[in-house]
Amino acid sequence: MSAILQTENLVMTYRVGKVDVQALRGVNMSIAPGEFVSIMGPSGCGKSTLLHILGGLLKPTRGTVIVDGEDLAAMTDAARTDLRRRKIGFVFQRFNLFPTLTAEGNLRLAEHIHGNGKRTSNDKTRHEVLKLLRLENKMSHKPLELSGGEQQRVAIARAIINRPAIILADEPTGNLDSENSEIVLNMLQQLNRELKQTIVIITHNPEAAAVAARIIEMRDGVIVKDH
Amino acid sequence: MDSLVISNIRQRPMRTLISVIGVALGVILVALNTGLVEGILNDRLRREQGLGAEIEFSRKSGGVLSPQSIMSVDTRYSDRLKQIPGVAIVTPVGRHVQSGNSGLGFEVVEGIDFNTYSTISGIQIVEGRIFQTEDEVIIDRFKAQQNRLKVGSSIQVFGKNLKVAGIYAPEAGSRTKISLGALQNYLAAPNKCTSLMIKVDDPSKQEEVQKRIDAALPGNVVVLRRDLSFGSVGSVPGIKGFVRAVLALSIVVSSLVILLAMYTTITERTREIGILKSLGASKRYIIAVIEKEAITISFIGVLVGLIVAFIAGWGIEKNTTLQIEFHWSWILTAGLIGLGAGVIGAIYPAIRAANQDPVKALAYE
Numbered sequence: 169m170s171a172i173l174q175t176e177n178l179v180m181t182y183r184v185g186k187v188d189v190q191a192l193r194g195v196n197m198s199i200a201p202g203e204f205v206s207i208m209g210p211s212g213c214g215k216s217t218l219l220h221i222l223g224g225l226l227k228p229t230r231g232t233v234i235v236d237g238e239d240l241a242a243m244t245d246a247a248r249t250d251l252r253r254r255k256i257g258f259v260f261q262r263f264n265l266f267p268t269l270t271a272e273g274n275l276r277l278a279e280h281i282h283g284n285g286k287r288t289s290n291d292k293t294r295h296e297v298l299k300l301l302r303l304e305n306k307m308s309h310k311p312l313e314l315s316g317g318e319q320q321r322v323a324i325a326r327a328i329i330n331r332p333a334i335i336l337a338d339e340p341t342g343n344l345d346s347e348n349s350e351i352v353l354n355m356l357q358q359l360n361r362e363l364k365q366t367i368v369i370i371t372h373n374p375e376a377a378a379v380a381a382r383i384i385e386m387r388d389g390v391i392v393k394d395h
Numbered sequence: 396m397d398s399l400v401i402s403n404i405r406q407r408p409m410r411t412l413i414s415v416i417g418v419a420l421g422v423i424l425v426a427l428n429t430g431l432v433e434g435i436l437n438d439r440l441r442r443e444q445g446l447g448a449e450i451e452f453s454r455k456s457g458g459v460l461s462p463q464s465i466m467s468v469d470t471r472y473s474d475r476l477k478q479i480p481g482v483a484i485v486t487p488v489g490r491h492v493q494s495g496n497s498g499l500g501f502e503v504v505e506g507i508d509f510n511t512y513s514t515i516s517g518i519q520i521v522e523g524r525i526f527q528t529e530d531e532v533i534i535d536r537f538k539a540q541q542n543r544l545k546v547g548s549s550i551q552v553f554g555k556n557l558k559v560a561g562i563y564a565p566e567a568g569s570r571t572k573i574s575l576g577a578l579q580n581y582l583a584a585p586n587k588c589t590s591l592m593i594k595v596d597d598p599s600k601q602e603e604v605q606k607r608i609d610a611a612l613p614g615n616v617v618v619l620r621r622d623l624s625f626g627s628v629g630s631v632p633g634i635k636g637f638v639r640a641v642l643a644l645s646i647v648v649s650s651l652v653i654l655l656a657m658y659t660t661i662t663e664r665t666r667e668i669g670i671l672k673s674l675g676a677s678k679r680y681i682i683a684v685i686e687k688e689a690i691t692i693s694f695i696g697v698l699v700g701l702i703v704a705f706i707a708g709w710g711i712e713k714n715t716t717l718q719i720e721f722h723w724s725w726i727l728t729a730g731l732i733g734l735g736a737g738v739i740g741a742i743y744p745a746i747r748a749a750n751q752d753p754v755k756a757l758a759y760e
């Protein structure tokens with residue numbers, strides 16, 4: 169088994185008061201290292217839920233989730249947090265940078281957490297990443313001093329700086345205009361090509377989906393198409 | 396992480412300022428109160444030691460530092476003490492303790508036999524004359540200056556207005572003195588005193604004299620005055636409870652301020668806590684971030700508090716009769732209380748933050 173991400177009969181049920189909401193109803197999928205996958209589907213079909221489970225932010229109700237050889241469904245909260253630290257990089261629609269820190273500070277914080285308190289920066293990776301994302305001159309800026317596209321590029325740099333096994337991006341272009349969307353998508357594609365980075369992105373945008381080599385379509389908590 | 400802590404502190408200057416003031420107030424409370432107590436007691440101790448006698452003879456529960464007016468020693472012991480080899484001079488001292496006229500602390504009035512007392516202590520009248528009737532007192536120069544008293548002024552003792560007959564120097568024992576006879580009459584204790592002060596022929600042999608007195612007049616308390624001490628401030632009865640209350644109050648006030656500040660902080664930064672979690676920060680990491688912030692704020696509060704306390708102490712000494720002494724152990728205590736309050740106050744907010752659900756925290760507006 170060479171998959172880096174694999175789910176079997178993945179079920180997620182949210183309990184809202186006395187009502188059960190079935191967000192995932194048995195998701196089976198397998199993603200190989202170095203793949204660029206985009207997940208599409210109508211609002212509420214369970215895309216974010218799936219991504220949160222893959223990244224260990226949520227504990228699934230049932231089923232197995234194997235991330236780089238580790239079974240996530242059987243883990244404690246603390247173990248899933250630790251797996252996230254070692255293997256996952258998240259990118260969000262809302263950028264989620266620390267507003268009080270500069271771009272540099274945001275990257276350092278990620279490195280600090282990754283190193284469990286010790287900074288583990290690899291200058292070569294760092295240089296490579298900043299060059300690829302064209303951020304070299306923006307490192308001393310705070311998020312509010314950057315454009316949306318630049319903020320998202322900093323967020324991508326932060327997600328990738330520790331070379332995680334997998335990048336999970338939830339609508340990374342959802343808050344960007346088409347020009348900036350294109351820049352960000354091209355950069356993700358480049359990261360995938362040049363660093364062999366495994367990337368899974370959620371998107372509503374067919375153009376965004378087009379940059380991915382593989383598109384998974386979901387509906388009502390299940391995968392309906394995988395091509 | 397440290398830059399996150401610093402940037403968070405700078406992000407909300409008003410909140411930081413208020414928390415710093417809160418912690419500083421606690422520190423000031425502890426430093427000034429203990430400084431005041433220490434100052435009052437040490438000032439007293441210095442004057443007692445300036446009295447010049449090496450040995451004090453008294454009954455149980457009537458020592459020189461006792462906070463009560465006890466006249467339990469018969470002055471006629473004086474004659475028997477004088478027979479003991481090595482004893483040079485003996486002077487009887489009666490002691491009356493009344494609450495301070497500023498309402499703060501207490502004040503001692505001594506009843507003395509001026510001739511023998513002045514021989515031992517070297518005090519001399521520098522203005523006016525010694526007391527001649529029962530409603531006359533003498534006071535030392537410090538008291539005269541601080542309370543703006545002159546020869547002829549009146550002063551409250553035993554709830555009565557007595558007249559200042561003279562001013563003496565240097566300082567020794569209490570700052571207000573009346574004749575022993577007068578004190579005996581006021582306290583209805585004829586022929587009694589609180590203790591007998593003994594000056595020896597050769598100070599280097601005071602221990603031997605002490606032993607001889609002990610052997611000749613067993614059952615009494617014979618102490619060397621150089622060993623006189625209040626012990627630590629915290630061990631003085633009455634004051635102990637007061638100091639403890641101050642410490643408790645201070646730690647409660649400071650921790651509550653920090654608790655409130657950090658609680659608002661984590662609510663305001665819910666989403667940032669979610670981001671930390673998405674980056675893989677453990678509970679311990681998040682608790683550490685919040686505790687570090689609280690401790691940094693407390694540390695600034697401690698510094699500010701100590702500086703203000705020192706300045707205030709200086710101002711109080713300059714403008715009142717109160718003496719303030721900052722003992723390093725109390726400064727340390729005040730500092731530790733400030734830092735401790737930071738740690739304690741941040742515990743609940745830190746744990747709450749660490750236990751937040753990451754997905755919900757990330758969705759927080």
Ligand SMILES: Nc1ncnc2c1ncn2[C@@H]1O[C@H](COP(=O)(O)OP(=O)(O)OP(=O)(O)O)[C@@H](O)[C@H]1O
Nearest residue numbers: 182183184189191210211212213214215216217218
């Ligand atoms: N915390 C929650 N509690 C209860 N129900 C939830 C919760 N989160 C999501 N859901 C429900 O689960 C289902 C899937 O939600 P999810 O956010 O995964 O959808 P999505 O595909 O990401 O939608 P969108 O494209 O709008 O982001 C929805 O019906 C949603 O209402």
Ligand SMILES: [Mg+2]
Nearest residue numbers: 215216217338
């Ligand atoms: Mg979603």
